[in-house]
Amino acid sequence: MQDRPSSQELIAAVAQFLNRELAPTLSDPRQKFRALVAANVLAIVSRELKLGDELTQTEWHRLNALMGDDPSAMLRAGAPAENLAQEIDVMTRALCVRIRAGEADDSEFHDAVFAHARQTVIEKLQIANPKYLERVLHDGR
Amino acid sequence: MSVSPIELELVLQEKLRALTQSEVRVENLQILAGGASQEMWRLDLHVAANEPDGDYKLVLRRQLGGKIYRDALDVWREFHVMQVAYASNVAVPYPQAFLPDLLGRPAALVHFHPGETIGRRLVREPAFENARKKLPGQMGEMLARIHQIDFVKHALLNELPHPPPRTERSPQRSLPAQENETRARNESESLAVRAFVPYQTPAQWILAQLENNLDEIGEPHPALELGIRWLRLHEPAPPEKLALIHGDYRIGNVIVNADGLVKVLDWEFAHIGDPYEDLAWSQVRDWRFGSDHLRFGGVSQPDEFFDAYGTAMNLQVDRARVHYWEVMGNARWAVGMLNQAQRHLRGEEPNLEFASLGRRCAEVELEILGLIKGVG
Structure with missing residues (x-):
């Protein structure tokens, strides 16, 4: 058990330093922009620490349902998140091969693949850019 | 660095x-x-x-x-x-x-020419209100000038990337025969034999590049694959004429002052291809700089841009083709973002902005799914 500040609190402290202390002192607009990008990257890391494991679980279950009869699907619920990520990677590669081969061109499988791909992208944006996600979904997408 | x-x-x-x-x-x-x-x-x-x-x-x-x-x-x-x-x-x-x-x-x-190039400022700041009125017409007319450049006369065909001859692995459509003949006749004589070789269409050429590029990156992206697959299945008839394509024709790559367009910049993606590629690129959501409802670069609806181009080229812009190439533009930009992240990850150009683009790919993937949903 580590002392406080927690990893989240440390990240927040660095982001605050970049945004409020460093960026205003930089006269080179390029460096200033990079300081703001750096702060934004830390916000992504912070959201991933908070939501990442749960979203990985969700994606793994969804992929298993989608690819259940695919040899790449390894049904081992409750494995540690790191293994889940590896399994997601293997199953997603298999899915991509099937899409490119035209196996998801139509029928129910197409709809299921489309829904899965869309949900996965939404979950990535919940971490990478929730503001953008909200704006675009609001737009009727 | x-x-x-x-x-x-x-x-x-x-x-x-x-x-x-x-x-x-x-x-x-x-x-x-x-x-x-x-x-x-x-x-x-x-x-x-x-x-x-x-x-x-x-x-x-x-x-x-x-x-x-x-x-x-x-x-x-x-x-x-x-x-x-x-x-x-x-x-x-x-x-x-x-x-x-x-x-x-x-x-x-x-x-150097004074003026503004930053997209976010151009779509927002009151100082450019007049420029925003003029840009669609000016940029449409200027694009026609680019597409009317005789790339064969200027010996650009061999210098610039262009659709290659069809191979065993690239079946389906080829360019119209006449176009092939003209092109081959004007290429260097040693390549005259190509007159009998069908060329890949610009769309098939780009799609093959995107697929190869994705394989090299080695990350699975189902949404992007769905987009590429849709593009494979919905390719329109090949263009009647190929053109010199700017390759990055949009707000952000033009110098603008209060009177509108000053100069066209950033020619590093120039190639020979389908004119609709350039026509659609400025509609890609990321190039609307947050003013998403204005489909032409966050500046206006695209009608005036298309009309100015169509008038100068003496043709009617086909909106279905624009839609196809807008999907293509998004797919290309999604792969471009992954490539930029790779340049950082491989140590070719260590750069925080490039690195962060890897996490922005999902934005463009969501856009692709939105564009192809329920179409065709």
Whole structure:
């Protein structure tokens, strides 16, 4: 058990330093922009620490349902998140091969693949850019 | 990583002294927000031998490590395309000089023009209200000038990326026979045999590049694969004529002042292809800079842009084709973002902005799914 500040609190402290202390002192607009990008990257890391494991679980279950009869699907619920990520990677590669081969061109499988791909992208944006996600979904997408 | 201004100034002075055979002074060297594959500097040059007209306001573009797309032009070929465009009455900064080796990398000097290039400012700031009214018409008319450049006459066909002959692995459609013959006839004589070889269509050519590129990156992206698959299944008839494509024609890559369009920049993605590629690129959501409801670059609805282009080209812009190429543009940009992240990850060009683009790919993937949902 580590002392406080927690990893989240440390990240927040660095982001605050970049945004409020460093960026205003930089006269080179390029460096200033990079300081703001750096702060934004830390916000992504912070959201991933908070939501990442749960979203990985969700994606793994969804992929298993989608690819259940695919040899790449390894049904081992409750494995540690790191293994889940590896399994997601293997199953997603298999899915991509099937899409490119035209196996998801139509029928129910197409709809299921489309829904899965869309949900996965939404979950990535919940971490990478929730503001953008909200704006675009609001737009009727 | 960029070089130090002091070092650059000294070396640049030395090179330009040799080139102009005159005393020269390089001043006010200042780094600018860069392009995708190049580092950009603003500078003033004084050439003693040319007095009283020896003062030049210039921009230096210097090659960076790695490229966003394999087919991106190096600085020399981009310089040559700008020369051709300049000679063809396209509003492009005058390409002043090419330096084959500036601190180990090629570089080009072009004229500087005051004005705004930052997309976010152009779509928002009240100062550009008049410019926003004029840009769609001006950019449509200017794009027609680019597409009317005789790329064969200017010997650009062999210099620029273009759809290759069909191979066993690229079946389906080919270009119209007449087009193939014209193209082959005008290529160098040693390639005349190509008159009988069908060419890949521009769309198939780009899709094959995107698939290969994705395989090289090695990350699975189902949403992007769905987009590419949709593009494979919905390809329109091939274009009647190929054109010189700018390849990055949008708000953000043009200099704008209160009266609208000043100059067209960033020619590093120029190639030979389908004119609709350029027509659709400015509609891609990421190039609307947050003003999403205005489909032409966050500036306006696209009607005036298409009308101006259509009038100048004497044709009617086909909206279904624009939609197809808008999906293509998004797919290409999604892969471009992954490539930029790879350039950082592979250590070719360590850069925080490039790294962060890897996490922005999902934005474009969501857009692709939205565009292809329920269409065709």
